[in-house]
Amino acid sequence: MRIAIIGAGNVGGTLGRRWAQAGHDILFGARDPGSTKTREIVASCGGQARATSPAEAAARADVVVLAVGWHVVQPVVESMGDLAGKIIIDCTNPLDENLQLIHGHHSSGGEMIADIAVGARVVKAFNTVTWEVMANPDFGDEPATMFYCGGDSASAEVVESLIRDIGMEPCNVGGLEMCRYLEPLAMIWILEFRIRRQSGDYGFRLLKRTSAEAKTE
Numbered sequence: 446m447r448i449a450i451i452g453a454g455n456v457g458g459t460l461g462r463r464w465a466q467a468g469h470d471i472l473f474g475a476r477d478p479g480s481t482k483t484r485e486i487v488a489s490c491g492g493q494a495r496a497t498s499p500a501e502a503a504a505r506a507d508v509v510v511l512a513v514g515w516h517v518v519q520p521v522v523e524s525m526g527d528l529a530g531k532i533i534i535d536c537t538n539p540l541d542e543n544l545q546l547i548h549g550h551h552s553s554g555g556e557m558i559a560d561i562a563v564g565a566r567v568v569k570a571f572n573t574v575t576w577e578v579m580a581n582p583d584f585g586d587e588p589a590t591m592f593y594c595g596g597d598s599a600s601a602e603v604v605e606s607l608i609r610d611i612g613m614e615p616c617n618v619g620g621l622e623m624c625r626y627l628e629p630l631a632m633i634w635i636l637e638f639r640i641r642r643q644s645g646d647y648g649f650r651l652l653k654r655t656s657a658e659a660k661t662e
């Protein structure tokens with residue numbers, strides 16, 4: 446699959462490397478495709494990647510991954526032109542400069558992106574774990590869970606397989622309006638683990654009992 450990754454930073458670079466290892470073609474959409482930093486990230490993908498503008502990357506890909514800071518999301522999405530029909534994977538968290546969530550309850554970042562990218566199939570994913578967990582999702586024998594929401598059944602299938610490609614366990618939590626809960630969920634790792642405990646090595650895992658195990662008496 447050809448995947449456009451808009452933003453070649455911590456999240457974009459990590460996902461690009463992981464998906465390149467799984468055999469996908471990666472097109473990074475960068476504001477300076479020739480910068481040293483972008484060239485190093487492209488090189489780390491081992492020949493399976495190149496960098497161009499966000500608009501060209503999006504036009505040539507099946508899936509567009511948004512991995513930029515919230516403050517540039519609107520201009521970046523608008524700069525990509527017509528995204529109708531594309532699957533957009535939104536990894537962003539709508540934070541201000543003090544790392545506070547600026548949307549919620551009645552709307553969300555994911556829904557705002559869907560409003561801008563008219564006709565695109567927006568799926569929220571990869572916003573509730575750190576890039577370190579995307580790089581290595583294994584905790585002992587158990588992979589971390591990747592919650593996602595939005596899209597139609599075909600796009601959900603694509604996103605599930607991309608989540609599995611990086612070794613995580615997908616969990617569909619519903620329609621795009623569920624971003625109103627996935628974005629606040631990310632605040633637990635951002636404030637408690639990233640900031641207070643200063644570590645990216647915490648992940649969420651969903652536990653499920655079988656009906657036999659659920660019988661306690």
Ligand SMILES: NC(=O)c1ccc[n+]([C@@H]2O[C@H](COP(=O)([O-])OP(=O)(O)OC[C@H]3O[C@@H](n4cnc5c(N)ncnc54)[C@H](OP(=O)(O)O)[C@@H]3O)[C@@H](O)[C@H]2O)c1
Pocket residue numbers: 451452453454455456457474475476477482499511512513514515517521536537538539540571572573574575576577
């Ligand atoms: N860090 C995490 O563990 C984590 C986990 C889950 C979700 N997220 C979310 O994912 C998003 C990215 O986070 P990050 O940690 O990867 O940030 P980051 O390392 O700062 O990367 C952001 C990237 O966006 C690029 N960018 C900025 N303006 C751009 C533009 N106009 N066009 C194209 N690219 C542009 C930056 O390029 P330059 O180098 O040129 O500035 C940079 O490469 C954020 O919304 C964050 O909340 C982060």
